[in-house]
Structure formats: structure tokens, C-alpha cells
Amino acid sequence: MRYTLCGIKYTMDFGCYDKDSGEVECYLEIPNPEAVGCVERFATFLSFLLVIVTFPFSLFECFKVVQEFERAVIFRLGRLRKGGARGPGLFFVLPCVDTYRKVDLRTVSFDVPPQEVLTRDSVTVAVDAVVYYRIKEPLNAVVRVADYSASTRLLAATTLRNVLGMRDLAQLLSDREAISHMMQANLDEATDPWGVEVERVEIKDVRLPVQLQRAMAAEAEADREARAKIIAAEGEIKASKALREASLVMIDNPMALQLRYLQSLNTISAEKNSTIIFPFPMDFLRTFLGGAAPSMSHSLPI
Template sequence: MIPFVIRVIYQYEKGLMFRLGKFAGTREPGLTIVIPIFEEMRKVDMRILTLDIPKQSVMTKDNVPVSVNGVLYFKVVKPEDAVIKVQNYEYAMNMYAQTALRDVVGAMSLDDVLSERTAIGNKIRDVVDEGTKEWGLDVTDIKLQDVEVPDDLKRMMSRQASAEREKRATIIKAEGDKMASQNLADAAKVMTSTPGGMQLRALQTIDGLGPTASNTVIIPLPLELLDGFKDLAASLRSMKDYKDAKKGDKK
């Protein structure tokens, strides 16, 4: 009687059967009989797997040193290739991803590295997926996690950001002052073109001051009104001179 062993293959696995050292086929989930000495079965996880890409020190295109790490998601699509064509596909995938990350980040400027993480991750994914396709692997996604820059560069970037915020605030204030001045100029044109408009505005201002004893109100008078006062004063002086002259004649 030939001894045998019953092995269980789970739903998320595939079994690779080797008979006398040669690949003998793939086993589906369920129970599988394995004959010791003559046969050996290796199980392969078909789920999406996660690999941590350790921190990589890279010099960017504009000669700025940065440290970048990330995470890689992949799955096995051809288990026989993943086992037969590469010794340890998880380790090989991790090494390939580290190399691709350094190459892609090293070809970009610091500004692009900081602002285009998704695009960089997609580019690294395409490079790694193309290079590991013959291993029976499919790279689903790569995400950059942390991008670290030197401390002195961080301080410089912080000062630059503060200066940029102050610049925007100054521009906004200047635009607001310009708009307010334009509105005042338009209002002045309307009031001067309307008969009695300036006088009405002056009365509204006086009414808004309130009955406070400490308020000192200076009312500007139109030049036309001052000219009228001058004419009235001149007339009064003429009348006084005329009366004085008549009194002198009677004497």
C-alpha cells in the first residue's frame, strides 16, 4: 500500500505540485492527496499582498537630498512563474521597487516630489509592473508615504511660505483699498452732481454724532454760500454809509 498525505488548500490559495522535482500542475482549493518522497506541494497565496518599501535616500534632480518610503500592493497571477522563475518573489519585488523608487525620484525636482506624489507612485508602479511581469506578478498600486527633507531646508521652506502668505495678504489689502477709494470717488461724483447732495450728507453726518458735549463739530460751508455772505456784508456797509451821508447833509 502506497502511503499518502491529505493536504488542504484554502480558497485564497493555489497548490503547485512537484513530482520527482518536476512541475506537475496546479491544484485548486480543496483536499489534495500528496504522495511523500515522490511528490511535494507548495501553496501560493493569491490575495493582494503588501510590501513596505523602506526609507530610501535619494538626490533629486536639483541636487536636494531627500528620504522617501512607501508601500507596494501586488498579487500573484501566475503562481507557477512566481515560484519557478524567481527564488523569493516577495524579496525580489521589494528590491525592484526600491531601485525603481530611487530612479524615478532622482529624475524629478524637489517641488515635483513634494506636490506630485500620486503621479510618482503611478510611474513607479508602471516601472515595477513591467519589470516583474515575467515573474507572474501584477502590481496594483504604489503609494509614497513620507518625503523627508533636511531640517535647514524645512526652515527655509517655512520662511518662504510665510513670506508668500504675507505677500498675498498685502495684495488683497491693496486691492480692497483701491476698490474702497473707487467707491468713494463714485459716491462723491454722484453727490456733487445732485443739487443739495453735499449739504444733505453733512446734515446726516451731524445727526449721527449724537448729543455729546465733548463733540466739536466743524461744518465746511460751500464757497458759493460764503460769497453770498460777502455780498450781504457789502450791501449792509453801503446802506450804513448812505445813512451816515444823509445825516451829514441835514446838519
């Protein structure tokens, strides 16, 4: 049996005998939820009639404009109109029966509030970040989530805590770029059903406790001092090798020592000081050293 009520077709069959169970079954065909009923048609007709009666003043309420970076999602008596989002430019709405919401397609940025995070090595740090996102599906952003902006902000704060909780303090301080990419991937996957695309996530600042900062500063200072001592020791080794090679050259050529002495006098005289330097012959000390002094015919500066 088929009948029509308010423009909606219903089908009901009685007396359908089932051989297996021996029972009479009754089937009821559920109407299509997208079908427009007579009440909706009547309300739409009255809206058109109101536009015609109040013409041309009704044009100010019927024609709307959205910018190049905006889209309009239109609802007619609570139902989403076919054709997708309108815009950019001019579009038509009926008064009293049509409502619309504007969606901004530009990239939006917001700061994630500082989050107290416990790292994997049990260190408490405060981390804040900045997130850049945009709307890629205006219909999903309006229909599937109540407030896409607030939902994205709350999800970003939760994702930040979850991602940082899986890292050590050293990784948190050195691998900020990897953490940002991981957080962006997680956020983009979670917000994709809402029509939101997360474009970029950046870690702004990592604040450590004061005691931990002092401990890390002391560790870094000790490390630098150790490296400085090692470098100085290596320099002494290289200098001693160079002096050894220079002494071998001077033994082969005694005049080299005299030239080095004159060069030292030239360097000292350039500083304009009152220091007086004169050579003292080493042969003069043979008498006191009992012949132990080296037999060199040149003089050394004293």
C-alpha cells in the same frame, strides 16, 4: 542503433558517410528530459504500495486541502507535475515522493523603507512608499524566482530611487500621483516574469532637511506678504474710486452728506460709547478763511 536504458530510449547512428567532407559522422539522440525513468517509476510504485499497506492511516498524509485564496504547486521527485497548480479544495499527493508549496493569491502590501534620494536639482530627501501586489501565476512565482516576496521588496526600493532621481524637488512634491503610476508600471514590467502583478504604488511621505524646510517656509511667508500688499493696494484703488463717485453724488445733492452724517451717528450710538459728536457749520469759517471756504449751506461733523 537504438537501445533502451532504464526506460529511456537512445538512438546512435554509426557509419553515416558525408559526401562533402568525406568523413563518417556519429549522431547521438539526447533523451527527452521530461521522460520518466525506471528509478522514478519504481519510487512511485513503492509510494503507492506504502499507501495501500498503511491504509486508511495514509489518507491523512495523501489528501491535502487549500483555501479559496490559495493554490498548491506540486513536485514529484523534483519534477513539476502536469496540470498546473491545484486548488482550491482537495488534492492528492503521494508520500515520500511528492512535495508541494502553497501560494497565497490575495493582495499583499508592504512598506518600502525610507530611501535617501538625491533629486535632479541636487536636493537630498527621504522618501518612503507602500506597494500592493498579488500572485497571478503561481507556477512562475514558485519555479522562476527563489523568493518572490523578498525580490519584489528589493526591486521596489531600487525602482523608487531610480524614479525619484529623475525628478526635481518641485515635481516630487507636486506630482506624486504621476510618480506613483510610473513606479507601478516599471515594477509590474519587471515582476511579470515572476508571476507577480503590482496593483498599486503610493508615495507615503517626503521628508526634507530642516534647513530646507526653514528656507521654503521663509519663501512662502514672503510670497504671502507680497500678495497681501498687492491685494491691499488694489483695495485702496477701488475704495478711492468709490469715494470719488460718492463725492460727485454729494455735490449734486447736498442732503446726501447730511444723511450720511446721521447714518454715522446711528452706527456710533449702537456701540454704547460716551463719544459726543456735533456738527460744525463750515460757513462759520468763512471769516477766518477769507472767503476761501466753499459756499455750502449745510454743516459738517467735527
